[in-house]
Amino acid sequence: MEKSVDQAAFRGALSRFASGVTVVSTVQDGVDHAMTASAFTSVSLIPPLVLVCSNKGSRFHDAVLQSRRWGVSILNEHGREASAWFAHRGRPLDTQFADIAHHRSPGGVALLDDALAWLECETEAEHDGGDHLILVGRVVWADYQSETDDPLLYYRSHYGSIVRQDESEKTAYRGGR
Structure with missing residues (x-):
């Protein structure tokens, strides 16, 4: 018999994982849909794949399942x-981008101007993830800007920023084998 995990402890543990913040968008029947997602990551460089997790009960979820094309603003x-x-449920769908500076990807998906990078993806695979669906997308277009390099971070329900140190992944490990 499987022991049930304490939900408060589970949520508390997961909140201690810092992540970047994205807005994922799609267009279905000419209507823009979007959601904020921190459950986003790269999967593969060859072929170029990323994944995002979509709440099965959201409007975005139904729209992205039908459109199969989506954008990511990092x-x-x-x-x-x-x-x-975009994390707020129940916002008006027809005007949700009215006060948000954005542009369109080559495939017509809304992308936020206040981003470090943008991707356009086509759904490659879908996997059940409990109350979420794991969408794996093949990246069909990517771009980034180099004027700013300060990512928006999310940790324990708060936004944060990066504090850069002199060491990098390439300099931190100095041992040899």
Whole structure:
């Protein structure tokens, strides 16, 4: 018999994993849909694959299942308000981008201007993830900007920023084998 995990402890443990913040968007029947997601990661460089987890009960979920094309805006520090807005349930669908600076990907998906990078993806695979669906997307277009380099981070229900140190992954390990 499987022992049940304490939900408060589970949520508390997961909240201690810092992540970047993205807004994932799609267009279905000419209507833009979007959601804030910190459950996003790269999967493969060859072929170029990423994944995002979508709540099965959201409007976005139904729209992205039908459209199968979606965009990812990897937010910079200036994207805090947009992140909070797209995380808010029940916002008006037809005007949700009205006060958000954005542009379109080559395939027509809305992408936020306050971002470090943008991707356009086509759904490659779907996997059950409990109350979420794991969407694996093949990246069909990517771009980034180099004017700012300050990512928006999320940790324990708060936004944060990066504190850079002199060491990198390449300099931190000095041992040999």
